[in-house]
Amino acid sequence: MKIPSHPTSKSVLMLCLYPLSNPRHGGQIRTGKIKEKYISLGYRVRAAGVLSHNSYPRERGFIKGPPPKVLTEFLSHPVGLEDYIIGRLCGENDIWFEKLQKQIPANVDLIHVEQPWLFSFAKQLSHTFDSPPPIIYGSQNMEHLLKEDILGPAFEEDEVRKRVRLVREVEVNAIKEADAVVAVSAEEGAWAEEVGARQVTVLPNGVSASSQTSRARSFVQSLGLGERYCLFVGSAHWPNADGLLEMFKEGLGCLAPDESLVVAGAVRHLVVSDSRFESSPNLREKTIFLGELDGEDLSELLAKAHAIVLPITSGGGTNLKTAEAIWAGKHVVATTKAMRGFESFADAPGVSIADTPAEFKRELRRAMDSPLPVISSEEREKRKSVLWESSLRGLEDLLHSLEGQ
Amino acid sequence: MEVELANQLTASFGDAFYVCDWSGSHFRVLDRAEYLQRINALPTARQPGTVSTAHGNAHQEAWRLVSLDKKSAAKAVLRGSFSLLPAFARRALYPTGLVLLRIAKKVLAGLRVLKQNVHKAAARAVRQRRRISVKDDSSHLFPFREGDVFLSVGNDWDYGFDEALFRARKSTGFTVVRMVYDMVPYLFPHYSVDGVPKRFVPHIIDASYGADLVLCISQNTERDFLSALETFGTPAPQTAVVRLGDNIAVENDVFIPDNTPVEIKRIASQPFILYVSTIERRKNHETLYRAYRQILSANPSAQLPHLVFVGTSGWRVSDFLNDLALDPVTKDFITWLPWVPDEDLDYLYDKALFCVYPSSYEGWGLPIGEALSRGKAVIASSAGSIPEVGGELVDYVNPWDTSAWAEAIVNMSSNDDYRLSREKMVRDSYVPHGWNESTQDIVDKIRELMTDGAKNREH
Numbered sequence: 001m002k003i004p005s006h007p008t009s010k011s012v013l014m015l016c017l018y019p020l021s022n023p024r025h026g027g028q029i030r031t032g033k034i035k036e037k038y039i040s041l042g043y044r045v046r047a048a049g050v051l052s053h054n055s056y057p058r059e060r061g062f063i064k065g066p067p068p069k070v071l072t073e074f075l076s077h078p079v080g081l082e083d084y085i086i087g088r089l090c091g092e093n094d095i096w097f098e099k100l101q102k103q104i105p106a107n108v109d110l111i112h113v114e115q116p117w118l119f120s121f122a123k124q125l126s127h128t129f130d131s132p133p134p135i136i137y138g139s140q141n142m143e144h145l146l147k148e149d150i151l152g153p154a155f156e157e158d159e160v161r162k163r164v165r166l167v168r169e170v171e172v173n174a175i176k177e178a179d180a181v182v183a184v185s186a187e188e189g190a191w192a193e194e195v196g197a198r199q200v201t202v203l204p205n206g207v208s209a210s211s212q213t214s215r216a217r218s219f220v221q222s223l224g225l226g227e228r229y230c231l232f233v234g235s236a237h238w239p240n241a242d243g244l245l246e247m248f249k250e251g252l253g254c255l256a257p258d259e260s261l262v263v264a265g266a267v268r269h270l271v272v273s274d275s276r277f278e279s280s281p282n283l284r285e286k287t288i289f290l291g292e293l294d295g296e297d298l299s300e301l302l303a304k305a306h307a308i309v310l311p312i313t314s315g316g317g318t319n320l321k322t323a324e325a326i327w328a329g330k331h332v333v334a335t336t337k338a339m340r341g342f343e344s345f346a347d348a349p350g351v352s353i354a355d356t357p358a359e360f361k362r363e364l365r366r367a368m369d370s371p372l373p374v375i376s377s378e379e380r381e382k383r384k385s386v387l388w389e390s391s392l393r394g395l396e397d398l399l400h401s402l403e404g405q
Numbered sequence: 406m407e408v409e410l411a412n413q414l415t416a417s418f419g420d421a422f423y424v425c426d427w428s429g430s431h432f433r434v435l436d437r438a439e440y441l442q443r444i445n446a447l448p449t450a451r452q453p454g455t456v457s458t459a460h461g462n463a464h465q466e467a468w469r470l471v472s473l474d475k476k477s478a479a480k481a482v483l484r485g486s487f488s489l490l491p492a493f494a495r496r497a498l499y500p501t502g503l504v505l506l507r508i509a510k511k512v513l514a515g516l517r518v519l520k521q522n523v524h525k526a527a528a529r530a531v532r533q534r535r536r537i538s539v540k541d542d543s544s545h546l547f548p549f550r551e552g553d554v555f556l557s558v559g560n561d562w563d564y565g566f567d568e569a570l571f572r573a574r575k576s577t578g579f580t581v582v583r584m585v586y587d588m589v590p591y592l593f594p595h596y597s598v599d600g601v602p603k604r605f606v607p608h609i610i611d612a613s614y615g616a617d618l619v620l621c622i623s624q625n626t627e628r629d630f631l632s633a634l635e636t637f638g639t640p641a642p643q644t645a646v647v648r649l650g651d652n653i654a655v656e657n658d659v660f661i662p663d664n665t666p667v668e669i670k671r672i673a674s675q676p677f678i679l680y681v682s683t684i685e686r687r688k689n690h691e692t693l694y695r696a697y698r699q700i701l702s703a704n705p706s707a708q709l710p711h712l713v714f715v716g717t718s719g720w721r722v723s724d725f726l727n728d729l730a731l732d733p734v735t736k737d738f739i740t741w742l743p744w745v746p747d748e749d750l751d752y753l754y755d756k757a758l759f760c761v762y763p764s765s766y767e768g769w770g771l772p773i774g775e776a777l778s779r780g781k782a783v784i785a786s787s788a789g790s791i792p793e794v795g796g797e798l799v800d801y802v803n804p805w806d807t808s809a810w811a812e813a814i815v816n817m818s819s820n821d822d823y824r825l826s827r828e829k830m831v832r833d834s835y836v837p838h839g840w841n842e843s844t845q846d847i848v849d850k851i852r853e854l855m856t857d858g859a860k861n862r863e864h
Binding site: 250251252253254256257258281282285357358360361362364365 | 567575635
């Protein structure tokens, strides 16, 4: 771990709904990187929260999430709003508030809440301290829009509107009440300002400059992925699956017989359980699922890919995978939505933007037929801005500004 | 077509032409004698040297006329056995029999699902193995060199050699010519045998990547093929349209009327309408049956020509065949001949009042050309490529409009002046296209490709 250049005795409490060791999905990775940044700035960091999913491993500071019965008692058919309900319980229910409070030290100098769910808890908690610390709201998305995409297929229009309104209330409250808002994109930052944020800093998602190992090299070689492959990496986040299925629902014919579509990440079960996967001509035949991989194996997979696809068609926020794809230096075929926050790379060598299935497949075919893009040293320098050390640089200034208040 | 094509290719290329067989893992060059033996075993003609008498032929061919498909046969055996029991036994056993039948149906359905799941798991395992094992250039699986031309004119989605062929062509540089007859399994999966639609699209995609030229049997097929590739995002290979032939390959082109079986002569002794096609749902025999039913229900004494279906039974038509056999309104008006040799088919065309073709979709429509080349008037559906075959020489009817078919059939059968005028137009205007011309067309296109390929190699 990097030795802080300006050690401080200050402490920060980070609140979220997932553990931070062995991060798998984008939210965990981002929160983990922000935690590392705090440490590098000399802060003592304590992470705490609620494990919102049964699959999350136990971690110090985190309590187990409520059972399905409790979720259903709060809101009938809670699917897609579990995080919202957990936040409401911790903020309004004494038993849940105290359960979580027990995980937290008596006093902290700063509270950082990732996503709006535990903001209400954080606000009440801050009043139990000797001196209420500033609260930073770390936004990862325009949550109410994301929920609209997720809830849309599951509920009638009126019910979707009602539920989205509930999420928006919590989100807007966090933005307004926080002492500072950290947004992942300029678009999100502008919206936060519009709804009344006191202070907004944009810290985009990034990627780690990881190294490849011989073990990972052997592992990827053993997979027999074909002459060339294009890669899609996605967590179990509905927009990831939806985008892939939408782009290829009329058939995946843009890959030659000796090429494959390799899909890594937990997105697998969302994809295969959707009827579009079976009904799309040739999609099943061309897809190789690898499931969740560790960082080294994923790095090797990225290094050996000929093209990376980012078929994101819904959801907000910015995509960690976009940062990874840009850093990898391979062909990138992405939608406009996937490039959100990385618009400056839209014309970069090897990057193609396509928003319709026909265009996307055409660009992918073109990428697979072309040699790998040539990345000049100048271009490589420019791409360093997607590394976490660059993208989170603004946090230091934000903390200074909060200290000054 | 394969026989004619083989003859043409031999005439054009001599010993440079040879036939290969796909064994499931590699191609094997066939010995010429072995190939000829296989061709001669095809059931297109009567065995050469047969001394045919009317009676002998009746015995020779009658077994085909009275045989049922297996499902109908099994039902008939069960019904027959049940009927032979005394009445008290039938009364006692009937409810139990029903229960047993229901259980049997459920068990069969479960076994079908299990079989499908086993096939799916096996297919997944094969795909997994193929991904790992088909990792080299596969050139050792194909006995071809640069400059050779590989031609496949079959419906070969079941063979599974597309990926290996692609790799071998990529590494060796030989030329590949494939053929597409239609896009039915993609456009009309509900008309296809179970499992075929799923195999068909990957085959079309992989075959396109691995082909220098794809021959389509009609402009409509070419349009459907290219449109599908565009939807899939597959780059389109070079395509060309080749027309199929109209003539039935009667041995030595000598027609001996005394060879015709008695049953065929009996059918031909009264006015009849001919529909030549496999009996499957897409071919829409049901519309003709309904049209006849409509006419005869309204007027039981209507003077209708007999309706003759010539063609083997396909899939999911047993209920329809049952209707044909048992419907008291129509059964004396409709005859089904599952198979007739080419000579007898030629005879039936010759004697038919006119021909019909109500198919809901075709890649070409061979029997229409066959009928027109014999100067016959034709009523056909307007779907797919059918209008390409006869143009304005054919009367077109919406394949789904039973009443329109009934009207067209009554008009063509009863209005002699109209029918004769249509026949005259066909005789005066239709230009038959022989199989030798079709296959010569294919040979010419291969030569063009070889010439272009040689020029490209020079550059």
